[in-house]
Amino acid sequence: MSERLTQRDIARLARVSQTTVSLVLNNRTAASARIPVETRDRVLKVIRETGYVADPLARRLLQQRNQILGVFTYESVFPSASADFYHPFLSGIEESAEELGCDLLLFTSAPVTDGHRLVFHENNRLRIADGSLLLGRRIPAAELSRLAAENYPFVSVGRRDNPLLPDGTPALIPYVGADYTTATATVTTRALQLGHKQLAFVGPGQDAESSADRLLGFQQIAPRGLHLPPPAPAERVKDAALARRASAPAERERGARSRSSKGASALLATPPASPVPPAERAGRAVGDMLDELLGRGVTAVLAEDLADAAALAHSARERGLAVPGDLSVVALGDASRPVEGDGEYSGFHIPRKEMGRRAVGLLEAVLSGEEAELQQLLNCELVEGSTLGKVKGI
Amino acid sequence: MSERLTQRDIARLARVSQTTVSLVLNNRTAASARIPVETRDRVLKVIRETGYVADPLARRLLQQRNQILGVFTYESVFPSASADFYHPFLSGIEESAEELGCDLLLFTSAPVTDGHRLVFHENNRLRIADGSLLLGRRIPAAELSRLAAENYPFVSVGRRDNPLLPDGTPALIPYVGADYTTATATVTTRALQLGHKQLAFVGPGQDAESSADRLLGFQQIAPRGLHLPPPAPAERVKDAALARRASAPAERERGARSRSSKGASALLATPPASPVPPAERAGRAVGDMLDELLGRGVTAVLAEDLADAAALAHSARERGLAVPGDLSVVALGDASRPVEGDGEYSGFHIPRKEMGRRAVGLLEAVLSGEEAELQQLLNCELVEGSTLGKVKGI
DNA sequence: CCTGTCTGCTAATTCGTATTAGCACGCCCT
DNA sequence: AGGGCGTGCTAATACGAATTAGCAGACAGG
Numbered sequence: 001m002s003e004r005l006t007q008r009d010i011a012r013l014a015r016v017s018q019t020t021v022s023l024v025l026n027n028r029t030a031a032s033a034r035i036p037v038e039t040r041d042r043v044l045k046v047i048r049e050t051g052y053v054a055d056p057l058a059r060r061l062l063q064q065r066n067q068i069l070g071v072f073t074y075e076s077v078f079p080s081a082s083a084d085f086y087h088p089f090l091s092g093i094e095e096s097a098e099e100l101g102c103d104l105l106l107f108t109s110a111p112v113t114d115g116h117r118l119v120f121h122e123n124n125r126l127r128i129a130d131g132s133l134l135l136g137r138r139i140p141a142a143e144l145s146r147l148a149a150e151n152y153p154f155v156s157v158g159r160r161d162n163p164l165l166p167d168g169t170p171a172l173i174p175y176v177g178a179d180y181t182t183a184t185a186t187v188t189t190r191a192l193q194l195g196h197k198q199l200a201f202v203g204p205g206q207d208a209e210s211s212a213d214r215l216l217g218f219q220q221i222a223p224r225g226l227h228l229p230p231p232a233p234a235e236r237v238k239d240a241a242l243a244r245r246a247s248a249p250a251e252r253e254r255g256a257r258s259r260s261s262k263g264a265s266a267l268l269a270t271p272p273a274s275p276v277p278p279a280e281r282a283g284r285a286v287g288d289m290l291d292e293l294l295g296r297g298v299t300a301v302l303a304e305d306l307a308d309a310a311a312l313a314h315s316a317r318e319r320g321l322a323v324p325g326d327l328s329v330v331a332l333g334d335a336s337r338p339v340e341g342d343g344e345y346s347g348f349h350i351p352r353k354e355m356g357r358r359a360v361g362l363l364e365a366v367l368s369g370e371e372a373e374l375q376q377l378l379n380c381e382l383v384e385g386s387t388l389g390k391v392k393g394i
Numbered sequence: 395m396s397e398r399l400t401q402r403d404i405a406r407l408a409r410v411s412q413t414t415v416s417l418v419l420n421n422r423t424a425a426s427a428r429i430p431v432e433t434r435d436r437v438l439k440v441i442r443e444t445g446y447v448a449d450p451l452a453r454r455l456l457q458q459r460n461q462i463l464g465v466f467t468y469e470s471v472f473p474s475a476s477a478d479f480y481h482p483f484l485s486g487i488e489e490s491a492e493e494l495g496c497d498l499l500l501f502t503s504a505p506v507t508d509g510h511r512l513v514f515h516e517n518n519r520l521r522i523a524d525g526s527l528l529l530g531r532r533i534p535a536a537e538l539s540r541l542a543a544e545n546y547p548f549v550s551v552g553r554r555d556n557p558l559l560p561d562g563t564p565a566l567i568p569y570v571g572a573d574y575t576t577a578t579a580t581v582t583t584r585a586l587q588l589g590h591k592q593l594a595f596v597g598p599g600q601d602a603e604s605s606a607d608r609l610l611g612f613q614q615i616a617p618r619g620l621h622l623p624p625p626a627p628a629e630r631v632k633d634a635a636l637a638r639r640a641s642a643p644a645e646r647e648r649g650a651r652s653r654s655s656k657g658a659s660a661l662l663a664t665p666p667a668s669p670v671p672p673a674e675r676a677g678r679a680v681g682d683m684l685d686e687l688l689g690r691g692v693t694a695v696l697a698e699d700l701a702d703a704a705a706l707a708h709s710a711r712e713r714g715l716a717v718p719g720d721l722s723v724v725a726l727g728d729a730s731r732p733v734e735g736d737g738e739y740s741g742f743h744i745p746r747k748e749m750g751r752r753a754v755g756l757l758e759a760v761l762s763g764e765e766a767e768l769q770q771l772l773n774c775e776l777v778e779g780s781t782l783g784k785v786k787g788i
Numbered sequence: 789c790c791t792g793t794c795t796g797c798t799a800a801t802t803c804g805t806a807t808t809a810g811c812a813c814g815c816c817c818t
Numbered sequence: 819a820g821g822g823c824g825t826g827c828t829a830a831t832a833c834g835a836a837t838t839a840g841c842a843g844a845c846a847g848g
Binding site: 004005050051052053055056057058060061066067068076077078087090091093094095097098101102103104105106107108109111112124125127128150 | 398447449450451452454455458460461462470471472481484485487488489491492495496497498499500501502503505506514518519520521522544546
Binding site: 398400401402412413415416417419420422426427448449451452453454455456457 | 803804805806807808809810
């Protein structure tokens with residue numbers, strides 16, 4: 001039907017050569033390219049009338065910029081499970097991209113296997129974009145080192161360990177991350193100040209940098225604190241009322257997709273900050289964990305995942321325990337969800353939107369060759385909340 | 395650093411021509427391309443050793459399609475206000491695009507004025523994509539007719555009236571919409587069957603096709619029913635507990651953006667299916683509307699916007715009225731949110747995700763020149779819910 | 789009138805890959 | 819020996835846009 005217009009078509013319509021069209025388009029005003037206003041206007045008029053835009057692929061072939069920023073997500077973007085995780089990032093990215101006048105290219109062509117995508121597959125189209133943002137809880141070191149080795153301009157949203165290049169030297173990965181270590185250390189300190197003697201950290205503590213960083217911050221302050229892996233997600237429970245309230249709009253869409261992966265690894269077992277409501281996690285495992293915690297005299301729990309924090313608090317309250325009276329619960333993630341009762345969870349807030357914004361800024365700096373701090377950590381905002389209190393009996 | 399390998403490099407290393415490398419790579423076995431196993435293996439060996447991968451840009455350059463689908467949203471995509479509206483569409487779009495091996499280009503470069511984008515601004519980049527999907531509650535007829543006139547391949551998500559072309563003939567706009575008319579007619583019929591004599595329709599009923607279609611369905615069945623414009627959004631109320639529960643995760647991000655636009659038009663006053671919780675709408679206007687409805691003997695209200703339905707139900711209950719005992723409330727949108735108390739709102743569900751999927755399918759068909767129904771309406775799934783009941787006294 | 793310079797444009801080439809046309813060589817047949 | 823044919827490969831070209839080199843014409847200076 002509608003054939004794609006080329007510069008030759010424009011040239012023909014404007015009665016000039018393809019070269020001239022290119023020169024006009026790129027505003028070349030060098031001595032070797034003198035286009036009088038009259039001709040220039042004639043060309044521009046045709047371009048406006050036809051809505052011609054240069055083929056981005058042809059431009060990239062010559063290493064030109066297209067005002068297209070790539071967004072590569074290591075999981076699917078839109079399915080509801082990841083929605084709340086990606087959304088704030090994307091919101092910030094969109095805002096910045098708009099300011100820069102860039103379009104965003106979502107690499108949906110990369111096949112998803114097992115819920116994960118990889119940049120380097122047979123037909124990777126990364127180079128269509130001028131540069132890319134990488135999002136995901138965890139990014140394989142091999143991908144990062146290869147991107148760095150190929151000199152591809154990218155910025156990771158989230159801190160990443162610097163991988164080794166094939167030649168053995170470490171690569172400097174550009175990122176905009178959140179300073180989980182400091183934030184976790186701070187809330188841990190706060191817990192100690194409130195008189196808690198036995199603390200527990202609940203979370204994988206490894207695999208993803210974000211998990212490791214939190215554990216590190218915890219152990220810096222409370223080296224003798226407990227570290228427990230996250231509870232296994234229970235099957236969905238009957239009591240759907242609570243669950244629905246939290247996730248209703250997307251509920252129907254989701255139906256088909258099984259939420260908990262079959263996998264046994266800690267990583268897969270805890271989807272990134274997914275908004276799994278308390279009720280769904282209040283299975284046996286959480287109860288067991290609570291037994292263990294109480295048995296060991298723990299008075300304050302710090303959970304990486306808000307859902308785990310919620311499940312623990314819920315479970316504790318069901319047993320007649322007061323939160324934070326008998327047990328303090330801290331969320332090392334997005335603590336800004338209301339607790340049953342009142343107030344928010346104590347913990348900190350991840351500046352996701354700002355991370356998105358800054359990541360675009362950094363990528364732009366990289367692309368235009370500006371000087372810039374390649375590795376940036378943003379502060380997490382502490383949330384006082386209502387689930388961390390003085391230890392009982394003080 | 396490491397320059398990208400080309401077929402010429404491989405050719406040199408394997409002591410053959412670039413053509414041969416290409417032939418081997420693409421497994422060409424035609425009569426005109428006979429490569430003996432010996433040579434083929436030599437080439438393959440070099441490819442394996444070097445890890446060479448063909449540049450997808452160069453490959454695409456030869457074909458007509460770029461495998462890029464544009465996504466044009468008439469409002470910003472990611473800001474939380476529109477999030478729940480766009481999300482299911484995008485989820486479906488992403489899924490289909492992935493199956494087709496296409497990347498998605500979000501036109502964030504189009505400037506946003508007054509919360510709205512326009513395709514046709516001075517530097518529109520629509521033609522970067524092979525074709526585009528158009529999303530938005532309302533799309534100006536001028537935009538549609540120009541797109542059609544320019545023969546640009548696109549599909550609208552949502553039914554649109556066919557605009558007139560400059561020459562006066564109507565343009566056939568390709569779309570995948572939801573059949574609001576039938577769905578509304580069906581629930582209206584149901585209300586009549588339940589004995590309701592006086593019905594009211596609450597919604598703009600115009601401007602956007604989606605609004606007009608619902609009013610049409612209502613009036614087809616209940617020609618004497620009342621039609622009221624939606625209540626004006628009240629300022630945010632103090633009772634934030636309910637509100638927070640519904641929208642907490644994004645709350646902090648949102649802070650800066652004022653939610654209710656200053657505008658007075660019905661369109662702006664009712665953001666598309668935004669998850670504005672009941673409490674926020676329970677202002678004075680809703681109370682007034684309730685007065686009017688009850689005064690006129692209305693026993694069943696059909697509200698286009700779930701938020702309005704929620705506000706009315708909430709307000710009614712506050713006055714000690716039973717829902718649906720004294721007043722039935724029907725949501726003509728995504729009825730799948732739990733009501734205070736139990737169950738869901740009665741009404742219907744908009745198959746947003748499926749609309750996204752089908753729209754991509756239709757666009758693909760258009761692009762590849764296949765025959766396809768250009769205007770498709772999907773059925774809305776009826777939701778029995780708990781807010782529509784027999785009229786009292788029967 | 790011839791040379792030099794400036795202006796306004798374009799032909800030719802490039803990027804990396806795919807495809808088409810066809811060359812050079814060897815073999816068989818008559 | 820020469821025509822015909824099959825084999826194994828390559829040269830040339832195309833895709834769309836950007837860039838470089840440089841041509842043709844106007845005009846000035848000598």
